[in-house]
Amino acid sequence: MPILENVNPEIHQKASAREITHAEEDDDVVDEIDGREIFDLIRNINDPEHPLSLEELNVVENSRVHVDNAQNRVMVDFTPTIPHCSMATLIGLSIRVKLLRSLPNRFKVDVRITPGTHASEEAVNKQLADKERVAAALENSHLLEVVNQCLSSNKTSSE
Amino acid sequence: MAAPMWINALEVYVNGHQATGVDTISKGIIGKEIQLVELIEKLGPHLTSADTAVRCRGTRLLGEVLHRLPKDFLTIKEVELLVNFFSDRLKDHHSVTPHVLFGLLAMSTFTHLPPGSGQQMVKEVSKEVHVQSLAQADRRSAYSILINLLHTKMEELKPMGADFVYSFIQTMDGERDPRNLVLAFNIVPVIVQNFPIGMFAEELFEVTSCYFPIDFTPPPNDPHGVTKDELVLGLQRCMAATPLFAQYCLPLLIEKMTSDVQSAKKDAFHTLAKCTETYAAKDFQEFLSSLFMCMKREVLSGVSEMVEGAALSALTAVVSVLSTGVQQKNSETLLDGFLKDIIKDCRHHLTQPELKLMYPSGKLLQAAAAGSDQACCIILREIIPLLLEQFHKHTQVLNRRSVLDVLLGFIKISKRFNGSDEKNPVAEYKDAIMTVLFSLLSETNFLLRCAGLTGIVGMLTLTGVTSEEEQCLAAEHMLKLVLEDKDSSVRTEATTALTFMSSELTWIACKIVLPKLVEYLKTDFMETDQSSPHLSSGYLLNTLAAISVHKDIIQETVPILYQQLEDLTNRPETDYSEAELCLNCIANIVQSSVQEKENLDFFYEHLLQKLLKISLQSFINYLSRTEHVLWKQDILLKLCSVIRTICQHLSQRQGEEMVKNVLAVYVEGQSHLWLGGAEAEGAFKPLQASSPWQQTQALHVFLAVICALHQNVLVPSLYSLLDMLVNLTLQLSHSLSQLGTVKCLAGLINKAPQGTELDSYLESLKQKLETLLNTGVESGQHQGAALVWQWVTKALVLRGHPISGKFVEKMMTFFENSNLNKLAADGFYIVMAEFDDVMTKHMHAIIRPLYKQRFFHLTLPGLIQGFNSTIADRKQFYLTALSYLLRFVPKQVLLSELPPLVPLLVQSLLIEEVSLQLSTMTTMYDLMHDAPLILGEYLDTLIPKFLKLSRYEPSMKVRIAALQCLGMMTTLPQHLTTPHQKTVVRELAHPLDDKKRLVRKEAAQARGEWYLLETMQK
Structure with a gap:
């Protein structure tokens, strides 16, 4: 097992499942994509180091997800558990890839570090915003495997 | 006469390679037509032939015959002779050996074994045979001989002592086949128990433990049926067989616990737990700290729940074994020292409730505390004060919550404490803990209030810890939260706590909770203050239902709930939701408590009759009302479900009384029997199609009573009742009434006593319906006839009545009948689906096992053929019927028929x-x-x-x-x-x-x- 950077992180309460409304079950009503829907897409991403979800580690929070349906924009801020977390880029990349796969392509997605929570905030943000670099990263089969690991739903993937 | 025949068979066997003839010969011997001596005489030339292949066949034949003889057939003398013969043959050519072993295997099963022959066989085999160079089946013979002799000749083998152990080690050393390993693993514990293994302990351990951890996946469709579990458990028993293995076993386990393979770790922990059953405390001494390191690593990392669970159980087991030796001087320090190390290791994590390692550290300590009463005392005395201190030190909600969760874990663990001479260690801190828990109930954060409730319930479950005053105080607090808390999750938790109170401390619930709830129920909620908007009579009724888990309480609450329902039915305005809620409460209570005889009798005497009466009142007084709560479908059916649940539990006597009663009112129109002097606007004639729908749908109540009773409760004049039901179904247009009627008909036919009366009735019903199906289009009765047909088919298929085949056959023709094809698939749904209001197991229906499977096989070919040959417009009817079949047929059946579907x-x-x-x-x-x-x-x-x-x-x-x-x-x-x-x-x-x-x-x-x-x- 690799050595963990943060052996003993804080854990947080998970949000309960979204309740299904009557409108959502009505065939004729149009449901807009909202912040909670996007949060639901990313909250169960696995942390690369711990057998915990990003939500449990408070890396992603509902309040830091914003959607602008009219402008087709999605903004997600995430908060690394420690300011020197070397996994920040990988986490950001996982969020990006997850949204790339799960949202209609009309959306422009921004994934950034919550301002003031990481030592190399700017560098990481730049990396995540650079389309070519993200695409190049995903060409790297090892990196892609690590990202997919984070996105896979079975928790015993280490077996 | 027989002689030439069997000798011929013998020659064929020995010379040819056919296995025939063995049976002829062995039957001849058993029938005393052939003497054993004769057989051996005739075999003689073959057994001594110069051709090895012939010797093989000859020996084999003898073995095969011996295997087929009854186990007590041979005399001691004969057995001795044969054992000597086979023992001698072991010296023969190696290709003969397998057949000799086969023969010896037969010998080892005979009951008349002469003294000394057991030892002789073991010695000769180990001297002459190198088992591991034989084929799998022959090695199996060698193991089986040992197993048989260990079973029957143990006293004789014991004196062989270490020699036996050594020869066994040689026998199994290098075994590769899982089937044989299962046998070998069974032998090892027997050897360990009966032979001095001292000299060869390490070798014996090596020769078995080299298979650890078992890595085996049975081949698909494995005909031998060896499972991985069988091997794993067998090997576990070997490794844990004796404390003499400890010095070799524990280091091996530690090594596997540090491997990267999850299943190896799990097996290592499981084996460790198994070892604690035989190993003594001192055997663990030098390995304790390494073992704990391994457990800690798994629990703190929490990578695999499976391994974590195994590690925690192993820890409990180890602590438990360390505690058994406490009377001896030395071991006391062993347990103390081990626990001290654990506490030292985990303690500081408990002081950081905001961090992840708090919970796993708590788990480790709890697992250790679960090991024994002593461990429980030592750990809890150290940890509870620490946690209480942490609780006061931390002010953040989540941190406090974490501390409480872990504290609660320890309280739960102390439930296992059964100390005869000592008090539960929690008792020492009871006052401090209760103070904290009670104070939590008034916290502003709902999570803390919930934690407080859970904690209080946890404390109440400990025997002899809390005082009566505290229990009463707890009940008052719970009730207060149920009534006043603003957060719904707290109220739910508090209701659960009250339910616990009612079942465990019933008298407190009766004394404190019940009167208060009743008093609240009497207040008018329109005027109550806005501070508790959840407080409605519905909420209170639900609470009443939730605490109705004990007969003393049920006898108080059910009348209150019933009264509420009756009041609702008498009001001029209809409040459907409240009535439904009230009925739901009654239904839940009845459902969960009717199994107990006392409750059943109470429901029979004080609820059933009342429910029948109010329903009858609502049906009969239809003129003066435009609507009534009990007319509404959902509510009527709910009422029926309560009636049904009670009826299906009634005794025969009670059932017969019910039948008489319900027939008098429903068939003979004697409604005054139930109504007494209560007002009635007219006659009650539910079995007449001309009656208003409010009355005909009463058939559902009739159904709930008459079809739920025991099979041995007979219905008088059954066949005229059936006729009435058939005619009513055909004439009714109100679909709910029609459904109730036809279900009633089917339910009665399903349970009707077998015999010619039933058969001839079914025959005439069949003819009547067939006529209607063919000609009823003009009268509009063909659809009703189809419905009757389908339900009767279900009743007959379910009980497996011989005539059911004809009914099914006819049902298949509906698809091609232009008046019926839209209904055709419904029949398949009706037959295959399970309805909870008719012909269920609980309603004592006659249900033939595998009826779904039978119906599936009966109809599938027809459906496929029909689909293929019909016109395009009708294909979908066949497909719909098929989809019903597939939905309900058991999976195994479906899978075997799947490809063409x-x-x-x-x-x-x-x-x-x-x-x-x-x-x-x-x-x-x-x-x-x-x-x-x-x-x-x-x-x-x-x-x-x-x-x-x-x-x-x-x-x-x-x-x-x-x-x-x-x-x-x-x-x-x-x-x-x-x-x-x-x-x-x-x-x-x-x-x-x-x-x-x-x-x-x-x-x-x-x-x-x-x-x-x-x-x-x-």
Whole structure:
């Protein structure tokens, strides 16, 4: 097992499942994509180091997800558990890839570090915003495997 | 006369290679037609032949015959002779050896073994045979000989002592076949118990432990049925067989605990736990700290729940064994020292409740505390004060909550404490703990209030810890939260706590809780203050129902609930939701408590009759009302479910009384029997089609009574009643009434006593209905006739009546009858589906085992053939019927018949009929899990269909089901799915922008899984 950077992180309460409304079950009503829907897409991403979800580690929070349906924009801020977390880029990349796969392509997605929570905030943000670099990263089969690991739903993937 | 025949058989066997003849000869010997001596005489030349192959065949034949003889057939003398003979033959050519072993195996099973022969066999085999160079089956013979002799000749073998051990080690050293290992693993513990293994302990351990951890996957369709578990448990028993193994075993286990393979770790922990059953405390001494390190690593990392659980159980087991030696001087320090180390290691994590390691450290300590009473005392005395201190030190809600959760874990663990001479260690801190818990109930954060409640319940479950005053105080607090708390999750938790109180401390609930709730129920909620908007009579009724878990309370609450219901039915305005709620409460109480005789009698005497009366009142007084709560379908059916639940538990005597009663009122119109002097606007004639629907739908109540009773409760003049029910079904147009009537008919036919009366009735009913089915179109009765036909078919198929075949046959013709084809598939639903209000097991219906399977096999060929030969417009009726069959037929049956059906399922997807599409997709979804290879063949056809349906505009349910099927597809074998990955991923981009959120969710899920295919490949 690799050595963990943060052996003993804080854990947080998970949000309960979204309740299904009557409108959502009505065939004729149009449901807009909202912040909670996007949060639901990313909250169960696995942390690369711990057998915990990003939500449990408070890396992603509902309040830091914003959607602008009219402008087709999605903004997600995430908060690394420690300011020197070397996994920040990988986490950001996982969020990006997850949204790339799960949202209609009309959306422009921004994934950034919550301002003031990481030592190399700017560098990481730049990396995540650079389309070519993200695409190049995903060409790297090892990196892609690590990202997919984070996105896979079975928790015993280490077996 | 027989002689030449068997000698011929003998010659054929020895010279040819046919196995025939053995039976002839052995039967001859058993029948005393052939003497054993004769056989050996005739075999003589073959047994001494110069040709090895002939000697093999000769020896084999003798062995085969001996195997077939009864175990007490041979005399001691004969056995001795044969054992000597076989022992001598072991010196023969090596190719003869397997057959000799086979013969010895037969000998080892005989009851008249002469003294010394057991030892002789073991000695000769170990001297002459190198077991591991034999084939699998022959090695198996060698093990089996040992097993047999260890079983019957133990006293004789024991003196062999270490020699026996050594020869066994040689026998099994290098064994490779799992079937043989299972045998060998069974032998080892027996040897360990009966022989001095001292000198060879290490060798014996090596020769078995080299298989640890077992890595074995049985081949598919394994005919031998050796499972991995069998091997794992067998090996575990070997390794844990004796403390003499400890010095070799524990280091090996520690080594495996540090490996990277999860299953190896798990096995190591399990084996450790097993070892504690035989090893003594001192055997663990030098390994304790390493063992704990391994356990700690697994629990703190929490990578695999399975390994973590195994580690924790092993810790409990180790502590438990360390505690058994406490009377001896030395061991006391061993336990103390071990626990001290654990506490030292975990303690500081408990002081950081905001961090992740708090919980796992708590788990470690709790597992250790669970090991013994001493451990429980030592740990709890150290940890509880620490946790209380932490609770006061931390002010943040989540931190406090974490501390409480861990504290509660320790309280729960102390439940195992059964100390005869000492008090539960929690008792020492009881006051401090209770103070904290009670104070939590007034915290502003709801999580803390919930934690307080859980904690109090935990404390109450400990015997002899809390005082009566505290218990009463707890009840008052719980009640207060139930009534006044603003947060619904706290109220739910508090209600659960009260339920616990009612079942465990009933007298307190009766004294404190019940009167208060009743008093509240009497207040008018329109005027109560706005501070507790949840307080409604409905809420209070639900609470009453929740605490009704003990007969003393039930006898108080059920009358209150009933009274509430009666008041509602008397009010001029109708409050459906309140009535439904009230009935639900009654239904829940009855359902969960009717099994107890005392409760049943109470319901029979004080509830059933009242329910029948108010329902009758509502049916009979239909003129003066425009609506009535009990007329509404949902409420009527709920009422029926309560009546049914009581009736199906009634004794024969009670049942007979009920039948008499209900027939008098429903058939003979003597409604005054139930109403007494209460007002009635007219006559009650529920069995007449001309009666208003309010009365005819009363047949559901009739059904709930008369079809729920025991089979041995007979219905007088059954056949005239059946006639009335048939006619009523044919004439009724009110569909709810009609359904109740026909179910009643079917339920009675299902339970009708077998005999000619029933047979001739069914014959005449069949003729009557057939006429109506053919000619009833003009009178409009053909649909009613079809309905009767289908339900009667169900009743007969269920009980497996001989005439049912004819009914099913006729039902198959509905498809091609232009007046009936739209109804044809319904019959399949009716027969296959289970309805909870008629012909269930609980209602004592006659249900033949496997009736679904039989019906499936009976109708499937006809459906397929009909589908193939019919015109396009009618195909969908067959497909719908098929979908009902598939939905309800047991999985194993379906899987064996599946391949020819898949094309039909694919066809069903094409038909624009939402219910058919949905049920087909549900079936396919399950099949992808159960029959991946069969469905896998159709991916080329299925994927485009599902993709199309994932954009099926009219129904979101269809879109969702299609997406779920696509997602499930990723579990099919990789080589089948990967070629489609690009297409599916591309096409699934569309539903990501579906207008419905629920569809988008499934689309994102399915697409994500298709993307992940590449990683799973590894």
